[in-house]
Amino acid sequence: xxxxxxxxxxxxxxxEWTFELMEKARDAIEEIALGDLGLDVxxxxxxIISAEQMLDAYSCVGLPLMYQHWxxxxxxxxxxxxxxxxxxxxxxxxxxxxxxxISYNMEENTMAMQTLVMAHAAFGHNHFxxxxxxxxxxxxxxxxxxxxxxxxxxxxxxxxxxxxxxVEEVLDAAHAMQSQGVFRYGRxxxxxxxxxxxxxxxxxxxESGQSVLxxxxxxxxxxxxxxxxxxxxxxxxxxxxxxxxxxxxYFLEKHSPVLDAWQCELLRIVRMLAQYLYPQKQxxxxxxxxxxxxxxxxxxxxxxxxxxxxxxYMEMLHSHTNxxxxxxxxxxxxxGINPYALGFxxxxxxxxxxxxxTDEDREWFPDFAGDPDWRKVMREAWAxxxxxxxxxxxxxxxxxxxxxxxxxxxxxDLPNLVVSQIHNRAGYKAIRRDLAKQYDxxxxxxxxxxxxxxxxxxxxxxxxxxxxxxxxxxxEDQEEVxxxxxxxxxxxxSLDAVEATSES
Amino acid sequence: xxxxxxxxxxxxGKSLGNRQRFLRRARENxxxxxxxxxxxxSIQSGSGVPDEGxxxxxxxxxxxEPRFFHSxxxxxxxxxxPGNKDFVVGDTxxxxxxxAGEGGRKASEDGDGEDEFSFTLTQEEYLEILxxxxxxxxxxxxxxxxxxxxxxxxxxxxxxxxxxxxNLVRTMRNSLGRRIALQRPTTKTQKDLEEQIAxxxxxxxxxxxQEAFLDELKKRLEGIIRKRKxxxxxxxxxxxxxxxxxxxxxxxxxxxxCLMDVSGSMQEREKDLAKRFFLLLHLFLERCYEHxxxxxxxxxxHAQEVDEETFFYAxxxxxxxxxxxxxxxxxxxxxxxxxxxxxxxxxxxxxxxNFGNDSIRCKNLLLNDLLPVSQFYAYVEIVxxxxxxxxxxxxxxxxxxxxxxxxxxxxxxxxxxxxxxPGHIYPIFREFFLPKxxxxxxxxx
Numbered sequence: 001x002x003x004x005x006x007x008x009x010x011x012x013x014x015x016e017w018t019f020e021l022m023e024k025a026r027d028a029i030e031e032i033a034l035g036d037l038g039l040d041v042x043x044x045x046x047x048i049i050s051a052e053q054m055l056d057a058y059s060c061v062g063l064p065l066m067y068q069h070w071x072x073x074x075x076x077x078x079x080x081x082x083x084x085x086x087x088x089x090x091x092x093x094x095x096x097x098x099x100x101x102i103s104y105n106m107e108e109n110t111m112a113m114q115t116l117v118m119a120h121a122a123f124g125h126n127h128f129x130x131x132x133x134x135x136x137x138x139x140x141x142x143x144x145x146x147x148x149x150x151x152x153x154x155x156x157x158x159x160x161x162x163x164x165x166x167v168e169e170v171l172d173a174a175h176a177m178q179s180q181g182v183f184r185y186g187r188x189x190x191x192x193x194x195x196x197x198x199x200x201x202x203x204x205x206x207e208s209g210q211s212v213l214x215x216x217x218x219x220x221x222x223x224x225x226x227x228x229x230x231x232x233x234x235x236x237x238x239x240x241x242x243x244x245x246x247x248x249x250y251f252l253e254k255h256s257p258v259l260d261a262w263q264c265e266l267l268r269i270v271r272m273l274a275q276y277l278y279p280q281k282q283x284x285x286x287x288x289x290x291x292x293x294x295x296x297x298x299x300x301x302x303x304x305x306x307x308x309x310x311x312x313y314m315e316m317l318h319s320h321t322n323x324x325x326x327x328x329x330x331x332x333x334x335x336g337i338n339p340y341a342l343g344f345x346x347x348x349x350x351x352x353x354x355x356x357x358t359d360e361d362r363e364w365f366p367d368f369a370g371d372p373d374w375r376k377v378m379r380e381a382w383a384x385x386x387x388x389x390x391x392x393x394x395x396x397x398x399x400x401x402x403x404x405x406x407x408x409x410x411x412x413d414l415p416n417l418v419v420s421q422i423h424n425r426a427g428y429k430a431i432r433r434d435l436a437k438q439y440d441x442x443x444x445x446x447x448x449x450x451x452x453x454x455x456x457x458x459x460x461x462x463x464x465x466x467x468x469x470x471x472x473x474x475x476e477d478q479e480e481v482x483x484x485x486x487x488x489x490x491x492x493x494s495l496d497a498v499e500a501t502s503e504s
Numbered sequence: 505x506x507x508x509x510x511x512x513x514x515x516x517g518k519s520l521g522n523r524q525r526f527l528r529r530a531r532e533n534x535x536x537x538x539x540x541x542x543x544x545x546s547i548q549s550g551s552g553v554p555d556e557g558x559x560x561x562x563x564x565x566x567x568x569e570p571r572f573f574h575s576x577x578x579x580x581x582x583x584x585x586p587g588n589k590d591f592v593v594g595d596t597x598x599x600x601x602x603x604a605g606e607g608g609r610k611a612s613e614d615g616d617g618e619d620e621f622s623f624t625l626t627q628e629e630y631l632e633i634l635x636x637x638x639x640x641x642x643x644x645x646x647x648x649x650x651x652x653x654x655x656x657x658x659x660x661x662x663x664x665x666x667x668x669x670x671n672l673v674r675t676m677r678n679s680l681g682r683r684i685a686l687q688r689p690t691t692k693t694q695k696d697l698e699e700q701i702a703x704x705x706x707x708x709x710x711x712x713x714q715e716a717f718l719d720e721l722k723k724r725l726e727g728i729i730r731k732r733k734x735x736x737x738x739x740x741x742x743x744x745x746x747x748x749x750x751x752x753x754x755x756x757x758x759x760x761x762c763l764m765d766v767s768g769s770m771q772e773r774e775k776d777l778a779k780r781f782f783l784l785l786h787l788f789l790e791r792c793y794e795h796x797x798x799x800x801x802x803x804x805x806h807a808q809e810v811d812e813e814t815f816f817y818a819x820x821x822x823x824x825x826x827x828x829x830x831x832x833x834x835x836x837x838x839x840x841x842x843x844x845x846x847x848x849x850x851x852x853x854x855x856x857x858n859f860g861n862d863s864i865r866c867k868n869l870l871l872n873d874l875l876p877v878s879q880f881y882a883y884v885e886i887v888x889x890x891x892x893x894x895x896x897x898x899x900x901x902x903x904x905x906x907x908x909x910x911x912x913x914x915x916x917x918x919x920x921x922x923x924x925x926p927g928h929i930y931p932i933f934r935e936f937f938l939p940k941x942x943x944x945x946x947x948x949x
Contacts, residue, residue, distance in 0.1 A: 019508055026506065044506040053511060056518045071569055073526025076519045077623035100506075107512055122506075164525070176570050328587020337586060406588040408597070412578045416596035422588055435584040446572050465572075471579035473572055480570030 112312035124291025134279035173484035181249030258490030289343020387439035665745025778853035803829035
């Protein structure tokens with residue numbers, strides 16, 4: 001067997017790629033990805049695009065289809081300027097969480113890079129999208145293309161009907177609250193057959209009526225019974241409007257006294273896309289770690305089997321090491337922790353803990369230290385965690401030492417920054433906890449909820465920002481966002497800051 | 505199941521709609537900057553708008569995408585950083601300047617910490633904004649109104665010709681080659697020999713061998729002289745003459761005459777409009793000709809040629825006699841721009857006032873002297889925005905306008921227009937520069 005593998009012909013020779021060569025390379029990668037690593041992927045659709053198309057994709061948050069809005073034009077102008085002046089390179093690929101899984105490869109890539117990119121995106125990311133619980137529960141990979149097409153056409157139709165300015169106004173306001181347009185804790189949707197039928201109906205005729213999210217939110221959070229209820233007490237309102245409500249866009253869509261049906265639909269579109277992208281924001285380290293680990297494993301396997309030549313192997317490794325480089329905090333290149341570096345290091349570390357555990361590993365990770373099937377351990381980790389919990393669960397003292405992590409406490413009341421933890425026995429747990437917190441979106445993003453709105457009284461929309469660790473909102477932007485909010489709500493909007501009571 | 509798709513051939517400009525929306529959004533700001541830039545721009549040296557577009561920087565205020573996000577200041581935060589070298593627990597570090605430190609990580613998704621946003625407008629977009637919504641056709645390959653002159657072109661060498669066409673270099677080269685080949689003795693050889701002979705002859709007594717040597721020398725000298733006679737220094741064979749053939753030459757030079765009334769009634773607004781008018785004409789022509797020149801002629805009751813700076817910004821008082829400017833133009837053409845070498849374009853801006861019956865003189869000057877040598881002549885009358893009556897009715901108007909209307913009837917390469925805002929300027933050129941209309945040919949050619 002070993003000998004047979006050694007005898008394999010190289011997949012390609014030279015830097016030029018062709019579709020035939022890519023086909024061959026893809027087959028070879030698939031053999032390892034599915035046969036050896038046991039990955040489970042969506043069918044792949046690999047598209048070759050030019051630099052300009054890559055810039056296009058950049059400006060539309062990487063989605064293949066997007067409605068039109070000036071902010072995307074602005075991003076395009078900025079990215080283009082950066083790219084033209086050589087201050088920013090372009091990604092080798094972009095991959096989309098969809099079924100089939102679309103990945104965009106740049107035409108400039110050499111054959112070696114195309115191979116690397118396919119292993120990374122078409123198998124690494126693809127597996128992660130298909131298997132991670134967040135993506136499974138919160139996104140509909142099969143429906144996203146249809147939904148995007150629907151959104152694009154619907155918004156174009158609205159522009160035609162109500163004018164560019166009217167649409168722009170609503171979209172601007174909705175974009176301002178994008179991060180407040182997701183359900184962080186609520187139960188995620190899982191469309192049933194009847195919901196799919198309803199979705200189809202909406203797409204076909206753009207009935208302003210009910211969308212999928214309506215159906216599930218109404219059924220899970222209780223139907224909006226505003227009209228039937230006479231009781232105007234706070235507790236009644238609370239129940240009726242599902243207060244407090246963290247998803248401000250959802251709340252506006254359901255309860256705003258001034259929005260027309262089409263405006264509500266726009267809010268819904270923005271909200272749906274925010275929700276679709278939310279899992280990606282929560283799994284940067286894991287997603288990149290998984291993809292990087294997969295490509296690294298696969299190119300090494302291919303090299304061992306003689307399927308890629310040494311030159312190509314070196315080129316891949318060169319690019320790989322660039323990607324997983326972690327500058328230290330005092331390095332001019334430092335700009336935070338590199339998710340590729342941390343993710344890849346953690347994946348490699350898990351494998352090491354399975355294959356070659358130390359006593360320390362056995363003490364820290366009794367569940368899987370020395371596990372003979374490291375592939376399974378890893379697949380389970382990929383499936384069941386997000387960045388925060390993954391770090392909390394799997395960051396080993398070994399890695400903390402390797403990265404020489406330390407915690408710096410910045411207390412505005414003190415004149416200086418204080419080093420509160422370093423990579424020693426006393427600090428491991430605390431550093432791990434602090435680092436995990438850095439990836440907790442619920443902590444990173446401001447916690448703002450709708451707490452009250454008396455539609456029969458003064459109709460003021462009351463928002464509450466729960467302040468943790470004394471960190472307030474940026475005031476200038478806050479005012480701007482509130483202006484947008486007032487526009488969507490039609491009446492007064494107030495935002496109160498409340499100190500969190502029992503937070504760490 | 506999997507497949508590869510080649511998307512490279514997909515239509516470009518997928519984000520065009522986004523860009524249009526962006527420009528629309530920022531229009532006010534961009535317009536302000538473009539107006540500013542055109543005011544600060546010299547028609548001449550800045551040469552209008554570069555082909556690759558114009559970089560504009562606009563305040564990012566209206567383009568901000570606000571979000572709720574944590575302020576980078578205040579509170580207690582913990583950052584986990586890599587690369588500890590020698591810190592131990594309890595060490596303190598001075599707060600980095602600005603106090604934000606690493607906390608700026610979340611500052612803003614679009615990184616517009618700065619107040620300004622820079623990007624590049626394409627030439628079309630720039631012009632579109634400059635001329636307020638006019639639709640510019642594709643400017644390329646249009647309006648190349650060229651004059652033709654008969655010139656001569658060198659066409660190699662011949663062995664016969666007139667002495668004034670003698671090509672000395674070639675002739676001498678042939679001569680030298682021939683002399684070397686035929687071993688023509690040089691003057692120096694002959695001189696040396698003669699000196700030697702003279703030396704020997706100068707001796708009072710000569711020995712036998714000396715005598716013999718002298719004889720030999722003399723014989724050699726004779727041979728040399730004979731050979732030099734036979735092999736001439738320049739032989740008719742060497743002669744080469746340049747030849748010229750007559751040829752039509754396309755003339756790719758243009759001169760734009762900017763004529764403007766600068767009497768007291770022309771204020772900032774009027775001059776600004778006039779500047780756009782001149783700029784646009786220059787811009788059109790610049791794309792058609794290899795070389796364009798600008799001549800600025802301003803006039804009150806007398807005309808003078810000035811530089812651009814003076815033209816637009818200096819103040820002058822006096823009456824208004826338009827014909828002086830036309831006279832001046834005629835004069836300059838006669839002096840410096842022979843019509844068979846230059847494509848001449850005239851652009852005149854005025855508020856329509858003229859002294860007495862000078863307008864008839866203008867008409868005659870145009871019809872008899874200027875239009876026959878010009879490719880195109882455009883006149884704009886800058887009127888008040890309130891003067892709707894004038895704007896809508898081309899038949900109404902003062903003396904100058906009426907006379908120019910008569911000119912227009914007789915000359916198809918004459919255009920006139922009343923303008924009160926930038927958008928009005930463009931139509932003057934549109935007709936003329938439409939691809940099908942080639943403009944009038946130079947009467948002189």
